[in-house]
Amino acid sequence: MADVNRQAVEEIIEAIGGKENIASASHCVTRLRFALNDESKVDQEKLSNIDMVKGSFSTNGQFQVIIGQGLVDKVYKELVNITGIGEASKDDTKSAAEKNLNPLQRAIKTLADIFIPILPAIVTAGLLMGLNNVLTAPDIFYTGQGIVDVHEQWADFAGIINLIANTAFVFLPGLIGWSAVKRFGGNPLLGIVLGLMLVHPDLLNAWAYGAALEAGEIPYWNLFGLEIAKLGYQGQVLPILVASYVLAKMELALNKRVPDTIKLLVVAPVALLVTGFIAFVAIGPVTFTIGNWITDLFVWTFGNFAAIGGLLYGAIYAPLVITGMHHTFLAVDLQLIGSIGGTFLWPIVALSNIAQGSAALAMYFATKEDKLKGLSLSSSISAYLGITEPAMFGVNLRFRYPFICAIIGAATAGMFITISNVIAPSIGVGGLPAFFSIVADKWVPFFIGMGIAIIIPFTLTYFYAKYKKLQ
Structure with missing residues (x-):
């Protein structure tokens, strides 16, 4: 296995332009991260044909190659041995990659560097606020009443959860x-x-x-x-x-x-x-x-042109992920939550993630190629749990039409939930568990939106793949 890995790693190095094209390299849980001297030297076709590689993409000045959890550690060590570049941290690679960014990209990267480290606290708070909603919101289990109204012994328990959840936002x-x-x-x-x-x-x-x-x-x-x-x-x-x-x-x-x-x-x-x-x-x-x-600009736009606002944001969010500009809207979400008590943008983000996962899942059923089936299934599960990069860069963008079908589904679902005034008082997991972060009286329209984000991308992708006679 070691020899096979070494050969595959040598092929990866050759596909990205050789070791002289690598300024710095590090890895995360699933991906190799490269700061390359010249990304135009990357041979995408050769790279995608390597069995070990599950996808690749470029973002924030870094070229990233998806390998998979566990295996990426061994691949990275072998890469260091072959190239002699020396091990680097993710921060080292980020610094080396900044020279490839223009001023706008650097500004966006700065926002990402600020908000991504605090996301665990915000997402955790969102999930806990969702649990508090389940306990306190009326009409979920009892008509006109919440669990704490019927079972008063749970009131203080819900109060403590609410305090813990609100801390990150306060x-x-x-x-x-x-x-x-x-x-x-x-x-x-x-x-x-x-x-x-x-x-x-x-x-x-x-x-x-x-x-x-x-x-x-x-x-x-x-x-x-x-x-x-x-x-x-x-x-x-x-x-x-x-x-x-x-x-x-x-x-x-x-x-x-x-x-x-x-x-x-x-x-x-x-x-x-x-x-x-x-x-x-x-x-x-x-x-x-x-x-x-x-805040007033977004509220006015979505208040007066709800259908157009939801449609456009649902359509552009996935392309924004490709550029990294989606991180700028996290600041807008937090601003909306702080100003009006909730955001109408983040629920659309959750549906966009689901749509990308649905398109990737359709590819699992449409293809006969074992490697693509495995990647499609694993990446769709990841997208349904809020992490869309494997699905987007490993499957959907590779074939293009799944990505477009996912955008159509996300835009349609975004338009529907915006018309229905769906709002999230917090940010949670941007996938199937997202309903926990939605106000309880808007769960029904949000579930309908989730259904749209699942059915439309899956159906369009599957039948188009069959039309294209995908192998």
């Missing part, structure tokens, strides 16, 4: 502050403090801002005649992003200039104090307004 700026400051090169612990500072209980809660403004009861600081609103930024994304950038750059600048003997006394206190003042005086008010404009 202190969202703290999570973003940690990740953003770390990404910008500063001390992530200062980022946590900065984020928590923006949601300090002494500040007016952002969710109470509208009522306080209408009543004329917004509290202010008076700094030598300058009035500054004592406003918190719960659920807001832009204020902490911009403040984190300022904090990190200020800390880096001070570290270069302050002697080592007094750094502990100067760098962190000065950076945090100055950033805090700037955040409350300028960054917060400006970005809070911009964030509200963005």
Whole structure:
């Protein structure tokens, strides 16, 4: 087996342009990750014909080859032995790959680097909020009542679940502050403090801002005649992003200039104090307004043109995944959740993932090729659980028409659930378990949307494959 693996690895190296074309290489659970000097040298046809390779794609300046869990470790070690490039971490490969990105791609990658590390906390919170919905929402098991209304002994249990689930969203700026400051090169612990500072209980809660403004009861600081609103930024994304950038750059600048003997006394206190003042005086008010404009734009668009909005977002989400731009909409989802209490975008994302899985599953039934059958089945299961890259890059994009059929299904399903006003108060697993994150009284239209996202891509892909006489 070792000899076979070595030969296959040598074929992979040759297909991606030879070892001299590899700037850096690392691996994750299922994929080899390459930063290549010139991606145009990749021979896609030769690469796809290697039995060990289950698919490949390029994203964020990295060329990734899907191998499979467990086997990828052995393949990577063999690759290191053959090429002599030395083992690298995923961060090393990401850094090497950045030279291949244009400014827009770098900005998108920056957002991805900030939000992806905090996704486990957000998704976990979404799942727990879904469990709380099952316990508290009326009309699921009892007409007009929830489980906690009929069985009162469960009320406090649901209350604790709700507290645990809400924590990630209540202190969202703290999570973003940690990740953003770390990404910008500063001390992530200062980022946590900065984020928590923006949601300090002494500040007016952002969710109470509208009522306080209408009543004329917004509290202010008076700094030598300058009035500054004592406003918190719960659920807001832009204020902490911009403040984190300022904090990190200020800390880096001070570290270069302050002697080592007094750094502990100067760098962190000065950076945090100055950033805090700037955040409350300028960054917060400006970005809070911009964030509200963005929210209002999406709410107005989907409120007045629901069918078109759902159709277009369902159609473009999968192509956005190819470019990596889908990560930018995570910030929009969180902004919507923080501003209006839920997002109408994320449910469409879940249906898009299901549609990609359905198209891949159709290929399993349509093909007679053993390798493609195995890849189609495993990748469809992965997509149904929210991870679409194996299905998209390993199967659907390879044959093109499954990808197009999945887009048609996702767009149709997206249009239907948007017309039905389906909304998610949290972000969860973007596949079949997604209904847990949908408000309970919209489960029925969401299930119908799931049915659309399963049936249309599967049917179109299967019959077109038969028409094409796929082997």
